[in-house]
Amino acid sequence: MLTQVLQTYPQPIAYAYGNIYRTRSQAEKLDQILRCAEVTTRYLCALAIASFAAREDATVSPPPALTEFRGNLAFGHFLNLVQAISSLNTRHPLQLLFSQSFLNKKSIAKGKLENLLTLRNDVGHDLRGLNENSATTILNTKNPLSTLEEVVEGILPLCELPLFLVDAHKRKQKISHIIRLLLMGEQSEPMPEEVAVSDWFSDEKRLYVGTTEGALLLYPMLVWGLECNRAAQSIYLIDKVATEKLTYKSLAAVSPPTEPPIPDDLLRVLQGEPVPIEAITLNDGRSFLEAWKERQELIITGKTNVSRNVGWTELDQQTLHWYSKILKARLNLEILNEQGITIDWKNPIEVIRQILLDGRGEVTPDDLHQLTLLFGNGKEIHRKIGREILDLRARLTTEGRWDKREELTENLLQSLRKAIDFITQHNPIEGLSTDNLQTPTGSADYIAVREALINLIIHQDYTDQRTVAQIELVPHCTIMVNAGASLVSEKDLMNGGTSTARNPLIARALKLIGFAELGGSGLREVSRVWRNAKRRPPIVLTDEQHNRFRIELDSRPLKIIADTFWKQRLGATVTPEAAKILGLLGNAPAGMTLAAICSGTGTNSEDVIVMCQSLQKDMLIDFEAEVYHLKPHLQDLAREAP
Template sequence: MLTRYIAAVALSSFGAREGGDGLDISVLEGNLAFGHFLSTAQQIANIEVPHPLGPYLAAGFKPKKGQLTGVTYAALEALLNLRNELGHQLQTINVPKAQSLLNERKPDMQLGDALKGVDGLLMLPLFVVEEQQLVQKVIRARRLLLMGESADPPPDEIEILEGVEDPGAPYIAVNAMLLKLPPILVWELVQKRANTRLLFLDKVGTNASRYKTVEGDEVDGAAERAAEIAALCAGKKRQAERVELRDGRHLAREWGERRRLIEETGARGEGLIPWDQLNPDTINWFVSRLTPKPDGSPTEIICERLLDGRTSINAHERRQLVLLFGTPAAAREELRRDVMDLQVITDPQRRWDDRLLIEYANLFETLRQAIEFLARNLRTTGLSVEGLTSTTGSPDYIAIREGLVNQFIHQDYADQTTCARVIIRPHETVLFNAGHSLVDVARLEDGGSSQARNPLVARAVRLVGFAEIAGSGLRLLHSAWRGAHRPLPQILSNREANNFTLTLDWRPLAEPHDELWHRLGVRLSLSQAEILRLVKLQPDATLEALTEASGMKADAVLADLEYLELQKLLECRGGQYAVAEHLREII
């Protein structure tokens, strides 16, 4: 994987070279292996024309005084030769044979030398911009830094002066320049993992490509990537992008400053898993629900399944572990506020009829108590902790399952100003939590996906079967509600106040044969009735406002608006919609 990564960044740098218009390198085709990628990296390192990563590659691939080859190339070539001698199935080697190889051929030291030679290259930030938006002349980008040990990095938000050309693609930053890494390295959904992963090129065929994850999962790539790979190898140029932060720093400098802080934290021993603060009963419950059934101690299984085999964590991961599995006191100390407040209110003049305030509990215990409260008060069939793995059921069950899981996964647990709330009224249920949506509200119905604000919480919930593919929850909720002929869920994401509200209206929509429309001689679909209702509530609403409020796609909303205009039910002036004047006293 090291060699594949070096080849990926080298080929992107080769495309951004200055001059050298007639240059090309050997084509990457067929089933690709260690040697193919090593050859690609070496060819590009030997190119004499300037390109962004030239000095970084030269440090490991070009010989210094007294050397025949660069230290990285020599080490990787030695490892390649050893691999060729042993074959690909290294797991069949027994312990005595492995120990003998370590003593005689020293592959661990060779790998250390390979890494040391390209240390500068490996320190350059690798990242993905999931989404970027222009807000009040500022470009806000949601970024994933792929520089830690975790396969699930938390997103952060940066403000940049220029947007990146290809959101969703992995980039590497070299000072103020950005190099796009596809088609050799891509960031895409892996169904088996129910999440996004870095994918390394593994095979190139005629109009076909295949990729592989670090874990060994194979994924088919887009057909057009074969031509892109051939073009880059043939010398096609692809300019580097130039992007700086709003404060004037470039992304490589910003990462360097962050990396030093992380290293200082690690040197102080702050990255250890706080086992003494975790509740053994919760851990045992979690482990018992994993499939396939794991072997080993509960702590080993947590490290293997949840932390990708790691035994050290960063501060954000530590918080999530304590919140997931902590003792009541530890979870409270980490959160520094109540966890959840659930209320039933049947009379607005009264405070509440039934209430559950959860002050001291970890997230799994909170989920259990919340489900018991909701099942008792909503009388939703199938709603229980044990039954929460079911992905089918009544619309009521689907809505509560997806809404509650969304609340746990995407909540901002660093916000100490307010706890999560669930308010049950006769006609609606409102779920509220700290943390605005990281995805534009208009994209949520389509399953607009992003890395969760709390990646470990999201992974833990998926591992026990309480959630599926990232970004699918609210799409399922919309689908269930539409199928039940109810008003579409109302979503409000407030960035300034940093909160998120989901409102589920339990009342059925007017059927197409509703008496009023029957008298008027008009038949309305459920979505048309919903748009009409929203226009009545929001006079002079625009297409954009109605799209956001309805959670529907813009083209579907536009089609409904055109139909309602044709039926003389709505009027449009200057892009703003209102109920037709002759109907304003009727509906």
């Protein structure tokens, strides 16, 4: 049962269940059993609300347990609502599954949550300080773990519904794709995967559960948010409902989500406003549930190894010590104490396991791969990825052979330190050093190189053996290339859109020690500082065909063409904002993409498109093959501009 829950149940339940087996005392064990029962009920409540909102007959009034779902919510509130919706005689997507789990006489889960709620009320809510003898007696006489096991086994049909986050939409060759995080198993932030779907979802950055009919939106009962103190994205569960504010709780963090939903989002649902199921399937015709069951079967039968022990002794001990030392200096010990986390600070492995892995002793193959990249030895890393980590090149002239070149095979943390040393040696930048990388402010050169370098590390596709990440230093220009096309469109990238890191554990490791920012808006910041320094706009290219990503930072000043110039010479009425576009194109004979113009002007894509259409209408620019050009006969005129 333990293996099945940890590897195949929805993330909130799997994580809470795993906490039971990570406890160090009988009192903690009893506490985590009852906490898991409540988390399970809260999750089921979110499913019940979403399913009722998608009912076939929208005229059916919501039950009182739903309309009165207000105030500080406790275990009993969530259970009452689950029971109320399970008992309704109206068709909704999960009606049969709830009825089988909680009303059917043969269900082993029937009445068990009520028993655990009664026990919770009898013994109190914070059991970590409970006398060990008393806790042992309760565990032996009441046997709450067996009761909980009957619950999780009895609600299996509901827990087989795949929980996933729709992170971003993409369109490729006229087919809709989503970047999603499949949140099944206790891993809090899995690696994103791209899947082709039949249609676009109504929302991005939202949690859904897949069914045989499509996908149910779980927002705003469950939300996906940034846990600042853990430097991780995670699921938050509703905790308090008020007219003016909604309060959420995470399973592991004490900080609220960075962008909580507005109360109206939930209050409308509680009043019975229908939210139809989104009739979307995979592009091959399978439902999300069918596809997950195929993967689930491989996991259960052992054909896919999902959980592995970390071979800490095989990792580079020097890197482990270096990282844990920085991590300890950055951590808020008060928050750790509030969470009841105790750590042996003299043991770097224990520090990293507790903080970076949330106390897990076993990890997924994806996490193990990222841990090896972060802390492993060079020989093992090269065996795994089949190439070097970084190729560093420097040239004193714009053409010719490289004057200096280094190929790095060390782990990511060691390679990052060597890359910084290489850059500062051949292109000195004030403030750029490993010791100073935690500083988020500085010169345009420092910020741009820092963000581009971290982007190269956390978004690189380490499964691609064709492309070695490169850092090229030439006069006036720093170029970084790596395997891994952007997970969001180029348009969204330059509009400030963010996506989950391709390597979430690597990203989290760097965020925890302050080397990467929590918001994940690095490229937007690069464009901002470069623009403020009046530099030529960064060139950002994402190549789906060759799975590559490239950013060029040209430090030469940008020649600005004033709007008065165009008025005097051509009689054209050009706004100052549109004049910026003409100025950019005047400095780019080869033309510029929409994303590059957005980057150079600091304007969103919608406004840039409108201005470019106006400039096309005035016969000042052309648009061909996704690139904007200044009219050929205006190139000489542009060179005359002051």
